[in-house]
Amino acid sequence: MKRLFPHPLLAVILLILWLILQQSAGLGHILLGGVIAILASLAASLIIPEPLIVRRPLKVLQLIVVAGLDIVRSNIAVMLILFSPRPQPTAAFIEMPLKLTNTFGLAVLACLITATPGSAWLEYDRERSTVLIHVFDLVDADEWVETIKNRYESLLMEIFQ
Structure with missing residues (x-):
């Protein structure tokens, strides 16, 4: 069974997305979507050898809410910076150490x-377990590091490790 469905969660999500895009749950769409989902899952196993294991699924919802609120807040902050009479934002780079090592967790953190x-x-x-981040308007580097570690990294470690 593991050979046919190396990434079952991926296959299920792809099937659901297929049915949503087709706007039909007819037998033909289910069969075709199932075949496409299985083939995509098999192809993904060549690129992603390790299985995706979500340890605490309810934390995923918490992460979505936290990230959604942060994205809205950050949009407003960037808009205020762009429309302020101040001449220039103080852009900077931050090198931040990470405890997170899970490949999927790192990918989600990069996206967030x-x-x-x-x-x-x-x-x-990967060797030093650090990430380089560019910040558009950096006021306090330590605050950025703590925000990312407390709001995202800790949740991702609970979800994936």
């Missing part, structure tokens, strides 16, 4: 940091 306006994940050093 980059999706939040005013910040971008630039580089991850």
